[in-house]
Amino acid sequence: MIRINNNYLLLQGSYLFAEIAKRFNEYTQKNPSKKVIKLGIGDVTEPLTPAIIKGLEQGVKDMSNIDSFKGYKSDNGYEFLIDKINHLDFKQRGVKLDNNEIFITCGAKEDTANFQELFAENIKIAITDPVYPVYIDSNVMAGRSGNFNNGRYENIVYLDCTADNNFIPEIPKEKVDLIYLCFPNNPTGQTITKSELAKWVKYARENKALILFDAAYEAFIKDDNLPHSIFEIEGAKEVAVEFRSLSKTAGFTGTRLGYTIVPKEVMIYDKNDNKHSLNKLWERRQSTKFNGVSYIIQRGACEVFTENGRKEINKVINFYLENAKIIKDGLTKINIKSSGGINSPYIWLETPNGYSSWDFFTKLLEECQVVGTPGVGFGKCGEGHFRLSAFGDRANIQEAVERLSMLKL
Amino acid sequence: MIRINNNYLLLQGSYLFAEIAKRFNEYTQKNPSKKVIKLGIGDVTEPLTPAIIKGLEQGVKDMSNIDSFKGYKSDNGYEFLIDKINHLDFKQRGVKLDNNEIFITCGAKEDTANFQELFAENIKIAITDPVYPVYIDSNVMAGRSGNFNNGRYENIVYLDCTADNNFIPEIPKEKVDLIYLCFPNNPTGQTITKSELAKWVKYARENKALILFDAAYEAFIKDDNLPHSIFEIEGAKEVAVEFRSLSKTAGFTGTRLGYTIVPKEVMIYDKNDNKHSLNKLWERRQSTKFNGVSYIIQRGACEVFTENGRKEINKVINFYLENAKIIKDGLTKINIKSSGGINSPYIWLETPNGYSSWDFFTKLLEECQVVGTPGVGFGKCGEGHFRLSAFGDRANIQEAVERLSMLKL
Numbered sequence: 092m093i094r095i096n097n098n099y100l101l102l103q104g105s106y107l108f109a110e111i112a113k114r115f116n117e118y119t120q121k122n123p124s125k126k127v128i129k130l131g132i133g134d135v136t137e138p139l140t141p142a143i144i145k146g147l148e149q150g151v152k153d154m155s156n157i158d159s160f161k162g163y164k165s166d167n168g169y170e171f172l173i174d175k176i177n178h179l180d181f182k183q184r185g186v187k188l189d190n191n192e193i194f195i196t197c198g199a200k201e202d203t204a205n206f207q208e209l210f211a212e213n214i215k216i217a218i219t220d221p222v223y224p225v226y227i228d229s230n231v232m233a234g235r236s237g238n239f240n241n242g243r244y245e246n247i248v249y250l251d252c253t254a255d256n257n258f259i260p261e262i263p264k265e266k267v268d269l270i271y272l273c274f275p276n277n278p279t280g281q282t283i284t285k286s287e288l289a290k291w292v293k294y295a296r297e298n299k300a301l302i303l304f305d306a307a308y309e310a311f312i313k314d315d316n317l318p319h320s321i322f323e324i325e326g327a328k329e330v331a332v333e334f335r336s337l338s339k340t341a342g343f344t345g346t347r348l349g350y351t352i353v354p355k356e357v358m359i360y361d362k363n364d365n366k367h368s369l370n371k372l373w374e375r376r377q378s379t380k381f382n383g384v385s386y387i388i389q390r391g392a393c394e395v396f397t398e399n400g401r402k403e404i405n406k407v408i409n410f411y412l413e414n415a416k417i418i419k420d421g422l423t424k425i426n427i428k429s430s431g432g433i434n435s436p437y438i439w440l441e442t443p444n445g446y447s448s449w450d451f452f453t454k455l456l457e458e459c460q461v462v463g464t465p466g467v468g469f470g471k472c473g474e475g476h477f478r479l480s481a482f483g484d485r486a487n488i489q490e491a492v493e494r495l496s497m498l499k500l
Numbered sequence: 501m502i503r504i505n506n507n508y509l510l511l512q513g514s515y516l517f518a519e520i521a522k523r524f525n526e527y528t529q530k531n532p533s534k535k536v537i538k539l540g541i542g543d544v545t546e547p548l549t550p551a552i553i554k555g556l557e558q559g560v561k562d563m564s565n566i567d568s569f570k571g572y573k574s575d576n577g578y579e580f581l582i583d584k585i586n587h588l589d590f591k592q593r594g595v596k597l598d599n600n601e602i603f604i605t606c607g608a609k610e611d612t613a614n615f616q617e618l619f620a621e622n623i624k625i626a627i628t629d630p631v632y633p634v635y636i637d638s639n640v641m642a643g644r645s646g647n648f649n650n651g652r653y654e655n656i657v658y659l660d661c662t663a664d665n666n667f668i669p670e671i672p673k674e675k676v677d678l679i680y681l682c683f684p685n686n687p688t689g690q691t692i693t694k695s696e697l698a699k700w701v702k703y704a705r706e707n708k709a710l711i712l713f714d715a716a717y718e719a720f721i722k723d724d725n726l727p728h729s730i731f732e733i734e735g736a737k738e739v740a741v742e743f744r745s746l747s748k749t750a751g752f753t754g755t756r757l758g759y760t761i762v763p764k765e766v767m768i769y770d771k772n773d774n775k776h777s778l779n780k781l782w783e784r785r786q787s788t789k790f791n792g793v794s795y796i797i798q799r800g801a802c803e804v805f806t807e808n809g810r811k812e813i814n815k816v817i818n819f820y821l822e823n824a825k826i827i828k829d830g831l832t833k834i835n836i837k838s839s840g841g842i843n844s845p846y847i848w849l850e851t852p853n854g855y856s857s858w859d860f861f862t863k864l865l866e867e868c869q870v871v872g873t874p875g876v877g878f879g880k881c882g883e884g885h886f887r888l889s890a891f892g893d894r895a896n897i898q899e900a901v902e903r904l905s906m907l908k909l
Contacts, residue, residue: 092677092707092708092709092769092773093619093623093677093678093708093709093710093768093769094619094620094622094623094677094768094769094770094771095618095619095620095768095769095770095776095781096617096618096619096620096621097620097770097771099618099781099784099785100770100776102784109787132572134571134572135571136566136569136571137566137569138563138564138565138566138569139563139564139569141564144560144563144564147560147563147796148557148560151553151556151557151560151800154547154548154553154556154754154755155547155548155550155553156547157545157546157547157893160545160546160547160548160751160754161754162543162544162545162751162753162754163541163543163753163754164754197606197790197791198791200789200790200791201789201790201791204788204789204790205789208505208641209504209505209508210502210503210504210505211503211504211505211506212505213503214502214503224788225788225789228788229788229789232617232785232788268501268502268503269502298501299501299502300501300502301502342569342571344571344572344791345563345569345570345571345572345573345792345794345795346563346794346795346796347791347792347793347794359502359503359504360501360502360503360504361503361504361506361509362503362506364501367504367509372504372508375508375511376508376641378518379613379633379634379637379638379641380609380610380613380614380634380638381606381609381610381613382606382607382609382610382753382756383754383756384756385754385755385756385794385797386754386755387556387755387796387797388794388796388797391560484566
């Protein structure tokens with residue numbers, strides 16, 4: 092008899108953004124004349140830039156001709172793309188990587204979800220609260236969570252991120268084996284300094300733990316002192332894996348491309364304490380379960396790392412950061428406290444008057460026709476908070492702020 | 501301490517095609533002047549057809565404009581594509597499906613590898629021998645295999661496919677829970693009739709088992725009596741999932757798009773024998789671990805299902821089938837027996853003079869500079885066999901056959 096993976100039964104409700112989409116659809120069906128502004132899921136709104144479009148066009152053209160046609164290729168990406176990534180994202184910031192430490196994939200969601208497959212079922216994982224739900228759900232599916240009680244899974248170590256600690260998690264007192272960190276953070280918009288991040292690297296080295304560092308939002312960092320990569324921290328190459336994405340960097344949410352860095356120095360241990368190369372293990376996983384990213388998309392992505400392409404995407408990122416400032420200033424005017432929105436496209440606000448996250452979601456949707464993301468959807472510590480994203484055209488952002496200013500508080 | 505998923509240590513050597521690539525590279529480095537003809541991995545060689553190129557160009561164009569730009573969308577694919585697939589692949593063959601039973605993904609390799617995640621670790625799986633290695637390796641990684649002894653994993657039920665049974669597996673005598681079938685078969689090129697396939701559906705229904713049916717090569721079926729989909733068999737919608745791919749159908753090996761059909765009727769059981777919808781379970785898996793296929797690629801794929809696009813790809817498929825005939829006839833002339841090569845791009849040959857598969861691989865590479873795939877790479881029953889694929893330009897195929905005819909046997 093075909094039996095279910097019982098771990099799936101431990102999952103809580105729908106995936107957060109599916110739930111938001113459902114409520115949004117219900118509202119718009121009942122109120123077809125109302126214009127709803129979406130600052131929820133954090134989806135980019137600006138089109139791909141001209142340089143990227145040209146690259147994609149070239150990719151399509153190459154596929155039309157027998158001599159330049161591309162079939163199966165290395166599962167881990169084309170050298171022409173990896174070379175450019177290596178140079179611009181890492182070498183230029185003083186991080187030395189070999190090309191075969193960089194794996195091209197369909198996106199950071201896929202990679203952060205899949206990476207846990209490499210680990211034993213009984214490792215102890217630590218995640219921040221609030222957190223991007225994919226980290227937890229993928230581990231629940233793999234049997235690492237235990238039961239769900241009072242808003243938390245019993246076998247997971249939660250690292251609280253609250254206004255009290257300025258949304259920077261504290262080093263756990265217990266021993267953990269795998270730590271998920273994301274900076275600039277989704278959902279809080281908080282960034283981390285080199286010295287704070289160095290503490291985590293030190294903890295990982297001392298405990299033979301591994302850090303999965305999600306840097307999907309690094310392109311929004313404008314402060315020169317903040318690290319873009321965990322590998323800017325000394326010793327991190329032995330204890331960290333980094334996830335990158337073009338989704339927010341270059342508007343690839345619907346185009347799909349990410350990359351994951353697995354340094355050769357990272358070791359992982361079997362039950363007899365023998366060491367194994369994590370890089371080789373991930374390579375084996377990818378060559379078995381993945382067949383590479385579309386050549387066309389890789390060809391287009393290439394232009395993100397040229398001088399011209401970089402200029403274009405920086406312009407778009409600056410535009411989103413201006414949006415963030417407009418939202419943040421608007422919130423300040425109506426006495427709503429927020430973090431983030433600087434070096435990050437996310438604004439993490441404290442709901443006024445003690446509203447619960449979902450009540451504030453409903454209030455915002457019904458009174459202002461603005462969709463945001465309830466903080467509690469990211470974890471228990473997200474209760475009483477709410478995430479707004481700075482993606483959207485300027486007129487919409489301004490209208491959203493205008494509507495927010497009329498909110499009956 | 502970060503611990504490895506110990507199941508990975510049970511995997512045998514490299515992934516087959518990585519090993520072939522390695523040996524090929526070693527040979528070409530030592531013999532840079534020799535022109536090697538690759539009939540190994542089964543990668544298409546003809547460029548994308550004009551209709552598909554136009555669709556891709558439109559997709560790129562849409563991404564350049566703020567009004568037609570596409571960001572995140574349903575993880576499971578655009579309706580414009582699913583509608584067309586549903587109509588052409590299923591409705592026209594008498595199979596009635598709802599659109600939300602069709603999931604668009606990056607390819608059949610990914611899907612056949614990922615699908616096993618939905619099942620309990622201790623289910624009994626049956627696979628044919630020889631078999632596409634991904635089915636086994638993904639289950640080994642998930643802990644279902646047991647140890648590897650004498651060329652086989654101890655907990656897996658192997659269904660022998662030999663010349664004696666015409667490469668059609670027999671129904672297992674023991675109870676199994678999950679069965680992988682692939683027709684037209686990779687690697688044997690064998691097809692299955694409706695009445696043979698109906699026996700499997702009957703077995704699955706009687707045993708509450710599930711069939712994972714890989715139909716990646718269905719486009720090569722020219723015999724009107726053969727089923728293209730397992731859902732052409734009565735009752736199959738309660739006990740089967742089907743994997744489709746555009747890789748061989750439309751030359752998408754490097755463009756990447758597949759689709760998986762999970763009928764709502766399929767039920768899966770928890771430990772208390774409660775029923776759960778497999779369709780909902782896969783949807784949950786995908787919404788958590790996947791972010792959809794690139795819009796551009798979906799827009800291009802759309803043209804595979806238009807009248808014009810279909811005409812174009814049929815021409816390419818017929819071209820490959822003519823290649824297959826040339827190879828098959830060439831083998832017959834030198835008294836090498838083979839199956840497949842009709843309704844399939846694969847020719848499965850018996851190695852002459854008792855050569856082992858890998859010895860024949862070396863002989864072919866060194867004497868003829870032709871690369872094929874050693875049968876034993878697909879399983880124990882593949883020993884003494886060898887796979888040639890019919891992808892390649894005509895001159896290369898003819899030259900390969902010419903070279904084969906000089907083989908010193």
